[in-house]
Amino acid sequence: MNMSSKWPTLQGLSAAIPIWVGYIAIGIPFGVLARQANLSIIDIALMSAIVFAGSSQFIAVSMFASGASALPIIITTFFVNLRHLLMSSSLALHVKGTSKPLLSLFAYGVTDESFAVNLTRFSQGQWGMKQALTVNHTANFVWIASTVAGGYLGNLIPQGTLGIDFALSAMFLGLLVYQLKGSLILLVSTISGVLSVIFCLMLPGAWYVVLSSTIAATIGVVITRSNANKHKGERKNHVS
Amino acid sequence: MSHEEYLLCIIGMGLVTYLPRWLPLAFLAERDMPEIMEKWLSLIPACILSALVTQAVFIDPSTGSFQLFQKSFFAAIPTLAFAVITRSLGGTVIVGMLVYWIMGQF
Numbered sequence: 001m002n003m004s005s006k007w008p009t010l011q012g013l014s015a016a017i018p019i020w021v022g023y024i025a026i027g028i029p030f031g032v033l034a035r036q037a038n039l040s041i042i043d044i045a046l047m048s049a050i051v052f053a054g055s056s057q058f059i060a061v062s063m064f065a066s067g068a069s070a071l072p073i074i075i076t077t078f079f080v081n082l083r084h085l086l087m088s089s090s091l092a093l094h095v096k097g098t099s100k101p102l103l104s105l106f107a108y109g110v111t112d113e114s115f116a117v118n119l120t121r122f123s124q125g126q127w128g129m130k131q132a133l134t135v136n137h138t139a140n141f142v143w144i145a146s147t148v149a150g151g152y153l154g155n156l157i158p159q160g161t162l163g164i165d166f167a168l169s170a171m172f173l174g175l176l177v178y179q180l181k182g183s184l185i186l187l188v189s190t191i192s193g194v195l196s197v198i199f200c201l202m203l204p205g206a207w208y209v210v211l212s213s214t215i216a217a218t219i220g221v222v223i224t225r226s227n228a229n230k231h232k233g234e235r236k237n238h239v240s
Numbered sequence: 241m242s243h244e245e246y247l248l249c250i251i252g253m254g255l256v257t258y259l260p261r262w263l264p265l266a267f268l269a270e271r272d273m274p275e276i277m278e279k280w281l282s283l284i285p286a287c288i289l290s291a292l293v294t295q296a297v298f299i300d301p302s303t304g305s306f307q308l309f310q311k312s313f314f315a316a317i318p319t320l321a322f323a324v325i326t327r328s329l330g331g332t333v334i335v336g337m338l339v340y341w342i343m344g345q346f
Binding site for chain 2: 043050053069074081084098106107170188189190194195216217219
């Protein structure tokens with residue numbers, strides 16, 4: 001038995017640290033804003049525990065502040081968080097043979113950040129449900145705690161302390177580098193990056209993530225297919 | 241909004257957030273997908289990461305407008321170089337934060 005399977009919780013903890021830093025950076029300002037929108041500390045904790053999706057929680061709070069009613073907030077939340085459908089689909093490739101209850105628990109913690117960390121580790125091997133659940137649930141705990149802390153602290157912590165605003169971007173950048181194997185992946189991620197800026201300028205919320213990644217991945221599949229067909233055609237010509 | 245309506249609202253938000261997270265894991269994980277679907281899904285993570293990073297680097301968060309040379313762009317260059325050379329995720333995060341923070345001091 002190797003080290004990695006002996007200490008799954010420890011592995012999960014060390015992989016989750018960048019997520020914690022990033023969630024503290026976003027959670028505290030969220031708590032501050034939520035208090036300003038007249039949500040109580042308990043309201044904040046409940047929302048962070050039940051919804052657990054940063055960007056949609058920010059949007060919801062700004063809609064509360066502008067006096068929106070529940071239905072438009074719920075509908076907006078649905079569309080903002082629909083991108084997780086893609087992430088869970090990608091994760092599904094790596095969790096075959098896991099029981100439904102465990103998968104249902106795991107699904108609760110699928111966020112942009114936990115997805116990025118877990119998927120990278122799953123595809124590198126030596127990663128299992130224990131590690132993944134440790135990542136998800138410690139991240140969840142840090143998110144709830146830091147949003148609540150933000151509610152208590154108000155504006156006591158100056159924004160931008162120690163560059164924590166850049167923690168998640170740096171983590172995504174590092175994880176992206178792990179993913180970039182081969183020219184096809186490099187090409188489709190470049191396409192997705194360019195599209196993301198264009199869509200981000202044109203569309204509200206997180207639509208840019210969904211559209212740019214699905215379009216770029218589709219282009220990638222089309223390229224693979226046409227290459228495969230070309231090779232088939234060449235082989236046929238050769239035989240005849 | 242009354243407190244009851246607030247509670248209903250966050251329960252609704254929780255449901256519509258949980259379902260897209262749960263459905264693929266509950267129904268795709270137990271079966272074999274067509275090869276083309278697997279290929280497509282294998283490209284999705286890099287595309288999502290690239291979209292998140294590029295957006296964060298080139299879109300000014302306070303105005304939502306395109307900025308070629310902003311703080312996050314200049315922080316991203318050494319961060320990316322460090323990630324490519326060392327392949328260390330923890331180191332990349334620390335270097336990124338450090339560079340971003342130092343740039344904010346000027």
